Every structure is written in C-alpha cells, then in structure tokens.
Amino acid sequence: MKLTELIEKLNLGVRSSKADLEREVTGGYASDLLSDVLANGKEGNIWVTLQVHHNIVAVASMKDLAGIILVNGREPEQETIEKAEAEKIVIMVTELPTFELVGRLYGLGVTGMK
Template identity: 45%
Template sequence: MTVQEIADALGMACVAGSSGMDREVTSGYASDLLSDVMGHARDGAIWVTSQVHQNVVAVALLLNLSAVVIAGGLQLMEDAAARADARGMPMLSTELPAFEVAGRLYRLGVRGEV
C-alpha cells in the first residue's frame, strides 16, 4: 500500500512532505526512542511516534522509511515540517493515540518485522 492509501483509509492528514505520498509502505514500527528506531525499523516502514522535532525527519530519511505518523494530535514543529517538505518525507497527523494507530495499521495489513 502507498502512504496515500493508508492516509485515506485512516483519515490522516499529511502535514508535510506530501511529494512522497506515493511511497510504498512495507512494514510498521512504533517508538519514541530515536535510537530504538535507528536500530530496528526497516527500509519502507511507516513509523508511529509522538516525537515532533526535526531529528525525527532526519532518522526517517536516513532509514528510507516510507512515512511518519505523529499520533495523539501532537503538532509537528515548523523546522521539522520544512525539512520533510524539502526531502519529500510524508508526515501524517492524527488525533488517534499511538496504540490505536498501530492497531488500525495492522488491520490494514501492515506488519512489524519480528
């Protein structure tokens, strides 16, 4: 599934990096610890987090993730949004809490790598 299809299915808004909405989502990962994500998230993963600063974008780009979901209605910081726009890394926003986002992604067929 593409990021766009997932965003549509779960009613999530793209708040930055919309040029990358056609990226293919191949797995999922949820964590607020950046080194945890660095160590374990796979290429193409959609990352669910409540971190909103620009280092999130840096991590997502380095790992070739497909998108980041900012859960819990938190707002992405402006410098992070600018970086995501410049590099086409989709940043999705939702009021749903992280657990709920992960559950709904799973229901759509997205799996973690275990």
C-alpha cells in the same frame, strides 16, 4: 499498501506532502526513541511516534522510511515541516494514540515483523 490509501482509510492529516505519496509501505515501526528507530527501523516502514522534534526527519531520511505518523494529536514543529519538505519525507498526523492507530494499520495489513 500505498501511503495514499493509508491516508484515506485512516483519515490522516498530512503536514508535509512534498513526497512520493504513491510509495508502498512495507511494514510498520512504532517507537518514541530516536536511537531505537535508528537501530531497528527498516526501509519502507511507516514510523508511528509521539516525537515532533525536527530530528525525526533526519532519522526517517537516513533509514529511508516510507513516512512518519505523529499520534495523540501532536503537531510537528515548523522546523520539522521545513526539513521534511526538503528531505521529501511525508509527515502525517492523527488524534489516535499509538496503540489505537497501530491496531488499525495492522487491520489493513501493515505488520511489524519484517
């Protein structure tokens, strides 16, 4: 599944789009702890989180994640958006909480066991 398809099917808001939206999403990782994602996130994962701190961009970039979705109506800080555009990491937003969003992603075939 490509990022563009996810954005369209789940009606996600895009906050930093200077990135490759045609990129293929290989799976998902959901966590609000940066250290957890650093240790366990996999390349190509879409990352679902409540964290809006600019360090999320560094983590996503280091682990070569496909993108970040902020849940529960959280908005990224200005600094986070700037870093994301510089690092070419796409940041998306949704009003849904983690469970509801992941449930829908899972229904579209994005799983979390790879």
